[in-house]
Amino acid sequence: MKALAASVVIVLLLFVGLLAVSTLGVPARPTETASLGTLADPDAVYDPVDVGDPLPVGFRQILPRDAILPVYDPKFVAASDSSWSDGSLVIGLELDGQSRAYPVGFLNRREMVIDSVAGIPVLVTW
């Protein structure tokens, strides 16, 4: 039994090793994912509109919350891997030596990106 268990372990280790090698073999695309904090279900969270809290004059609810879905898990590529044209308008952000670009044309559709740059939680909006 011991020998069998040992061989199973060895096979497992080999498998893990192979996985690691195959992962390494894939050309690494530089991507980063933001840390986000806690995400909540829009319907489960207090909404001043639903409960009739006082709202400022001129406030107009048009769509349900997150009907235009924010980007909660932004991914990034190196500048050289981006296909944007030179004239594309972007919001550029630099914090503690790290820089990011968010294209306005994309933000027109999604409006919000929840991100973290150099450990600083940021909210990019258009």
Place this chain on the structure above:
Amino acid sequence: MVHRREINGQEIVFGNQGALWGNAMTWWDHDSGSIWSQPLGEAIAGPRKGQTIELLPSQLTTWEAWREAYPETLALDAAAGRAGISLLDTVIVVELSEDAAAYPVGELRERGVANDIVGGAPIAVVIDPTDDNRWAVFSRTLDDRVVELEIRFGQLIDRETQTVWDPVRGIGLDGPLAGEILDLLPGVPAFTKDVPTFWPTVRFWPPSRVLESLRAPVANAAAGIKFPGGQSTF
């Protein structure tokens, strides 16, 4: 706009409220459900009403101009799409100590630099002479002096010491102040038509502009600054 989504060290996640206030977007925060105004960065309803989050310096510029200034930049992994606007439709709003000034990109391109005082603080809005799609807002205060900036022969210099400054990062490149740094300040790109809605007391630069000539002296007096003959310090 870019805000720091943090209150008293606590990270906050924001969503899209799907409502407009003053024709601008509103957010909801995921933990308290409060509703926030984007241009104010302030909760306008709910448990956090009256609280604000910090506006961070960011740029509205072209991909080419940004990439050249920050070659190491990462790009959001998404199609760029069509922006549908021109930078010429925008102004850069600087708000400090409840004083707000708006700098039309078209005027800035003509003049290169706006030396101004906002909320009592000497600031400059600078268009990069090598690419007029690139701009930055700097504090003009260094340890022991206040500088006046201008573009001369395609370079950003200060008048007193003739030091050449990097127009994007604010680093002294060549001259007596080489190595010193002008601090970056937040500037908000906004559409001209939206500005009075969100900054009701805003004054437009340059103060000699006809429409703003009545408002400018009031705002400037509030900042403790006098512009002789109604002219800016430019």
